[in-house]
Amino acid sequence: MIGADVFAVDPWSIPERELHLDLLGQTESIFALSNGHIGLRGNLEEGEPSFTPGTFLNSFYEVRPLPYAESAYGNPEAGQTMINVTDGKVIRLLVNDEPFDVRYGTLLRHERVLELRAGVLRREAEWVSPAGQGVRVRSERLVSFVQRSVAAIVYEVEPLGTAARIGVQSELVANEPIPEQAGDPRVAAALHGALGGRASHA
Numbered sequence: 687m688i689g690a691d692v693f694a695v696d697p698w699s700i701p702e703r704e705l706h707l708d709l710l711g712q713t714e715s716i717f718a719l720s721n722g723h724i725g726l727r728g729n730l731e732e733g734e735p736s737f738t739p740g741t742f743l744n745s746f747y748e749v750r751p752l753p754y755a756e757s758a759y760g761n762p763e764a765g766q767t768m769i770n771v772t773d774g775k776v777i778r779l780l781v782n783d784e785p786f787d788v789r790y791g792t793l794l795r796h797e798r799v800l801e802l803r804a805g806v807l808r809r810e811a812e813w814v815s816p817a818g819q820g821v822r823v824r825s826e827r828l829v830s831f832v833q834r835s836v837a838a839i840v841y842e843v844e845p846l847g848t849a850a851r852i853g854v855q856s857e858l859v860a861n862e863p864i865p866e867q868a869g870d871p872r873v874a875a876a877l878h879g880a881l882g883g884r885a886s887h888a
Contacts, residue, residue, distance in 0.1 A: 698802045705788060705796040705811075711737035717800050717807050719827060723834035726775055728798075728807065731825055731841065732786055733776040739862045741773045773859045777841050779823065780853035784815045786823065791815045805831065812846065820846030 692709065694701045700716060714737055717728025727740035747766045754761055779786035788796065794812040801808065807827045814820045822844040830836040843852050 696799075700800040700802070702798040705793065705798075707735060707789070710735060713798075714738060714740075717798060719805070719807060719829045719837075721829045721831050721834050724829050724837055726827065726829060726837060728800075729775065730788070731775060731777045731809070731827075731839065732779060732788075733773075733857070733859070734787065735789060739770065739773060739859075741771050741775065742768055743771050746771060770862055773862055774856075775827070775837070775839060776857040776859050777825075777839065778853075778855040778857060779821075779843060780851075780855070781815050781821050781845075782817060782819050782851050783853075784817060784819070786813060786815075786821070788813065794820075805829070814846075819848070819850045821850065821852075822846055 692702060692704070692706060692713075694703055702713065702717075706713070714728045719726045719728070723744045725740070725742040725744075727738065729736045729739050733739070747768050749764050749766055752762055752765050784791075788811070792814040794814060796809075796811045798807065798809045800806075805828055809823070809825045809827075811823045812820065813823065824840075824842040824844075826840040828838055830838070841854065843854065845852065
């Protein structure tokens with residue numbers, strides 16, 4: 687359950703005052719962005735930690751058979767499972783060759799705000815690496831309501847204290863593992879390795 691200490695009360699926005707790793711599943715849903723064509727779960731840009739990573743496209747699904755021990759009138763013969771498409775929102779940050787990961791080092795400040803009027807998710811974090819280098823990370827994420835196939839991320843890194851070597855890697859991740867939820871008949875089947883490569887060029 688999300689307590690009152692997590693979110694502040696603000697008109698037309700949902701501000702998260704600090705990061706709670708045990709609530710990632712709920713906050714990833716709250717901070718999700720969608721325009722009816724493309725949907726992005728509210729995962730952290732660095733990809734980890736996460737509860738359920740997800741980037742989805744409308745009408746992009748897999749048809750799977752629904753076998754029965756005995757056939758009966760009205761039983762559906764097939765089901766549809768939404769497929770997690772290639773995730774392009776992962777940005778790896780290296781600070782003096784150390785990966786930015788909120789689970790390590792010291793997280794001095796972490797705030798996220800979903801601006802409902804602007805349709806933008808903003809994030810600001812101040813982090814000190816295990817070796818003692820501080821950085822401030824700012825990001826803005828949106829999905830366009832004009833060009834519905836467009837999503838964008840602005841990512842800014844500022845060293846704190848002393849100069850630092852900064853490395854930024856943008857990744858495309860396919861077939862991300864999604865945790866299976868057993869015992870709930872409403873949950874669709876998790877399909878493993880649904881996306882297959884067709885061509886590659888060196």
